[in-house]
Amino acid sequence: xxxxxxxxQALSIxxxxxxxxxxxxxxxxxxxxxxxxxxxxxxxxxILIRSNERxxxxxxxxxxxxxxxxxxxxxxTASRAADTASYFCATGLGGAQKLVFGQGTRLTINP
Amino acid sequence: xxxxSQHPSWVICKSGTSVKIECRSLxxxxxxMFWYRQFPKQSLMLMATSNEGSKATYEQGVEKDKFLxxxxxxxxxTLTVTSAHPEDSSFYIxxxxxxxxxxxxxxxxxxxxLSIL
Numbered sequence: 759x760x761x762x763x764x765x766x767q768a769l770s771i772x773x774x775x776x777x778x779x780x781x782x783x784x785x786x787x788x789x790x791x792x793x794x795x796x797x798x799x800x801x802x803x804x805i806l807i808r809s810n811e812r813x814x815x816x817x818x819x820x821x822x823x824x825x826x827x828x829x830x831x832x833x834x835t836a837s838r839a840a841d842t843a844s845y846f847c848a849t850g851l852g853g854a855q856k857l858v859f860g861q862g863t864r865l866t867i868n869p
Numbered sequence: 870x871x872x873x874s875q876h877p878s879w880v881i882c883k884s885g886t887s888v889k890i891e892c893r894s895l896x897x898x899x900x901x902m903f904w905y906r907q908f909p910k911q912s913l914m915l916m917a918t919s920n921e922g923s924k925a926t927y928e929q930g931v932e933k934d935k936f937l938x939x940x941x942x943x944x945x946x947t948l949t950v951t952s953a954h955p956e957d958s959s960f961y962i963x964x965x966x967x968x969x970x971x972x973x974x975x976x977x978x979x980x981x982x983l984s985i986l
Contacts, residue, residue, distance in 0.1 A: 789972050800875070800962050800977035801913075808972055846912065855901070855966065857975060859912045 764847060764860040772868050777834040779863040781847030782827075789850040790823055790830050791857065794843045801846065804832075837867045872896050873965050875978025883986055884955060890948045890981045892963030898943040899965035903975060904936070907960045919946050953985045 765780045783790070789808045793801040805821045807814045807830070814821045820833040834841055844864050848857040872895040880888055892902060901920050905913040917933075919925040919940035927933045935957075937949040946965075950957055960982050964975035 791974055793977075798960075798980070798982070800873075800979040801964070803974040803976060806972060806974050850972070855973065856903070856915060856918060857964075858915070861912050864910075 764845075764863050766863060767861065768864045768866070770866040770868060771837060773837060773839055775837055777837050777841070777865055777867075779832045779845055779847075779865070781830045781832070781860050783830075783847075783849045783858075783860075784828065785849075785851070787825075787849040787851060788855070790821075791848045791850060792819075792821060792830075792832050793846045793848060793859075795846065795862070796843045804845075806850075834865075839867050839869050841865060842867045871967070871976040873899075873963065873976045873978040875963050875981055877981060878979060879982045879984075881984045881986065882953065885952055886985075888950045888953055888983060890950075890961055890963070890983075892946045892948070892965065892978050894944045894965040894967070894976070897965075897967040897976075899946070899967055900943065901966045902940055902946040903964045903966070904938060904946075904948050905962045905964070907962060907980075909960075913962060916948075950983065953983070955985045958983055958985045 763782050791806045792804040795801045807823045818835045823830045844862045846862045847860045874893045876891045904916045907913050916931045917925045917927045919938050921940050921943050925938035940946040962980040964977045966973050966975050
């Protein structure tokens with residue numbers, strides 16, 4: 759069963775604007791990860807944030823984690839057309855480190 | 870680094886055929902590999918987890934006799950869809966994780982689009 763819910767399901771913005779995607783989950787986690795998927799391709803790992811971390815940056819990406827609210831957000835600043843993709847959050851669970859994915863946000867950056 | 874190669878990228882075959890998909894970690898040793906299935910515009914559903922040299926662990930509802938997984942080495946896992954039927958048509962994606970730490974990301978292949986006629 760799906761662990762996470764992502765909001766919004768789809769987002770369309772102009773190039774240069776910031777994009778924010780949210781993810782909520784249900785159970786305790788070891789970490790939360792964000793992935794990007796271009797149409798018809800595999801997933802690309804973006805950021806892993808551990809359960810004891812609150813914020814993490816990587817280039818134009820900023821991820822926050824609030825374990826008390828069981829939620830995370832991904833902010834992409836100064837968006838580019840190449841950022842158009844689906845973005846998934848995934849929670850790392852248990853010793854086997856299975857990932858349970860959210861439904862994803864389809865992001866479209868309009869030039 | 871951390872490149873995962875999945876082959877083939879696209880398969881079209883007749884109903885009743887068995888199809889093998891390979892997943893290779895090219896520049897790291899994958900202690901654990903995962904197989905996912907994805908329907909159009911939907912999320913990834915984990916099918917099974919495999920560790921090198923041991924039997925795969927299948928998720929609830931996944932038929933282990935239908936989807937045979939072999940993880941014979943630290944760089945190769947295979948998924949065989951046996952006697953495939955049209956309802957098995959889907960996008961199959963593998964991922965690999967190196968190390969045993971609890972905070973290792975998974976690295977994904979580019980997926981295999983399987984179409985059963």
